[in-house]
Amino acid sequence: MSSKILSKEFELLKDDLIKAYDAKGMRASGKFADSLEVRVNGLTAQLWGESYAQKLETGRRPGAFQPISAIEQWIKDKGIANRIQGEISISSLAFLIARKIEQRGWKREEYGGVELISEVVTDVRIQKIIDEVGVEQAMIYSTEIINLTKELAI
Incomplete structure (x- = not known):
């Protein structure tokens, strides 16, 4: 279930990143937006894209x-x-x-502003995702502990 939360949240990050990319007028070929890919493996999630993404952020x-x-x-x-x-x-x-x-x-700031990535992928947003996954994992672990305790009591 936690991987579903991560997948959903990272897809939202991806969508918001594309919206910011378009709002800043950065789209040319669309290759950057088209390349964005969410990869989730268990409790690990990554957002992959073109190697020049950092240049879009900082120049x-x-x-x-x-x-x-x-x-x-x-x-x-x-x-x-x-x-x-x-x-x-x-x-x-x-x-x-x-x-x-x-x-x-x-200098990216001369052409519509910087912070393409950092305005979307913020510390607050990442913490929110961590908190959601953490609550989910805590509930899973507590359920497992309760079930194990019940089994041992029998």
Whole structure:
């Protein structure tokens, strides 16, 4: 039963994370939202997603030249390609974006705010889940102890 509670609560976390992702205007291809997956095994639950999720939360430090092909795809997914048609090529714009990220990094707060994950996955919310599972487990254990005590009394 506790795994059902964990599964339900982590699915709610996932849904709220996708809502926040959309509310912040972060959706391009939708790959991030589509990749989110809840994994529950007994009393362990995890929410998995794309490896770049931390960058959506905190941004990126300068120093690494980003893959041009990924930025080109982002330009297309965001609909920017239609707006720049005839002014600059997609590959040129992607190169300029990659160079800017390499030189200055990418500060998420300049593009709709930070804390995509931390505004949804809060300490209070995690404690609520722990409390719900803890109460459930305590009831299971107390029932088992009562049943064992009754068996021993017979």
